[in-house]
Amino acid sequence: MVGLILAAGKGARLSPGSPGTVIKPLAEAGGSPLISYSFGILRSLGIKNAVVVIRRGHEKIADSLGPVYMGTNVRYVVQDEPTGLVSSMAAAKDLIDGDVLLQLSDEVFLNPTVDARLFEGCDFAVGYTLDSEERIRRNFSVEVSGDGVLLGCEEKPKHVFNDMKGTGLCYFSKECFDLLQELIDTSGNAPKDLCDFFSLLISRGKIGRAFLAAEEEINVNTPEELSYADRRIRESGARL
Numbered sequence: 001m002v003g004l005i006l007a008a009g010k011g012a013r014l015s016p017g018s019p020g021t022v023i024k025p026l027a028e029a030g031g032s033p034l035i036s037y038s039f040g041i042l043r044s045l046g047i048k049n050a051v052v053v054i055r056r057g058h059e060k061i062a063d064s065l066g067p068v069y070m071g072t073n074v075r076y077v078v079q080d081e082p083t084g085l086v087s088s089m090a091a092a093k094d095l096i097d098g099d100v101l102l103q104l105s106d107e108v109f110l111n112p113t114v115d116a117r118l119f120e121g122c123d124f125a126v127g128y129t130l131d132s133e134e135r136i137r138r139n140f141s142v143e144v145s146g147d148g149v150l151l152g153c154e155e156k157p158k159h160v161f162n163d164m165k166g167t168g169l170c171y172f173s174k175e176c177f178d179l180l181q182e183l184i185d186t187s188g189n190a191p192k193d194l195c196d197f198f199s200l201l202i203s204r205g206k207i208g209r210a211f212l213a214a215e216e217e218i219n220v221n222t223p224e225e226l227s228y229a230d231r232r233i234r235e236s237g238a239r240l
Contacts, residue, residue, distance in 0.1 A: 001116070002096050003042040003050035003072065004089065006168070007035060007061055007105035008082040013221045023058050025105040027226055030233030034220055035061070038103040039070040040239075041169070045116050051095045052105075053077045053088045084192040085168070086180070093181045100177050104168035106221065108229050109214035110236050119171045123206035126150065126198065127169035127213030133160045139219065140166040140195050142210050150208030153195040169213045170194065176201055 011024030025035035035052075042050055050072050054061045062076045079091045089102065099119075109129075119125050128142045141157040142164040144150055153166050172180075180197065183190045191197040198208060215236075218229040232238075 001099040003047045004100050004102050005038045005052045006088045008053045008055040008079045008088045029229040035105040037108045049073045051092045056080050100172045102170040108218045111215040118211040122209040123173045124176045125171040125209045127167045128164040129217045130163045131165035136160045136165045142166045155195045167217050
């Protein structure tokens with residue numbers, strides 16, 4: 001399995017007074033760069049190889065992490081103008097040949113509960129945390145059947161039916177990731193966000209599941225969220 005970490009966002013909301021001065025994956029919370037928490041999950045799963053997608057102008061990320069980071073071999077893809085999470089996934093397609101564990105470099109998981117056995121018997125899986133209706137509305141919802149099969153997800157839903165908030169911590173089998181490559185190579189019409197990709201996979205007969213990813217997920221976009229992540233990491237005693 002290969003780790004795929006998306007770090008190509010602008011991070012404009014993290015430095016509103018001087019856009020672009022803060023490279024979000026390198027902003028620190030709990031004494032470590034945000035992106036290091038993604039590598040911590042890779043290490044916990046024994047994943048030794050990762051691809052990190054960065055945007056043009058943020059090559060400092062590659063300079064800071066280097067070719068090996070926290071025991072993981074790292075390769076980089078520089079994306080000129082990202083147009084969404086799935087476009088960043090697709091940018092890494094030439095460097096990936098196998099199952100994928102996707103992560104977003106601005107998500108921090110407190111007390112993660114990820115285990116590779118969760119991915120057995122399914123084609124893809126989406127991590128969720130139990131959260132408030134308000135936070136689910138700002139992210140995406142997750143709906144499963146009684147036996148845990150993923151029925152669908154909705155980006156910024158108007159109606160929330162449970163307390164499962166989707167995250168960017170996801171698993172894709174090689175076949176599912178190859179399907180994304182096929183769509184780009186043959187039609188150029190790839191889905192724009194994760195929920196669209198999940199829906200497409202379900203429509204193709206792929207079996208998806210949802211798994212509890214952590215006690216809490218913090219998606220860092222603003223200075224206030226960075227401060228909150230820093231405080232919660234220190235309070236929880238979370239370690240990389």
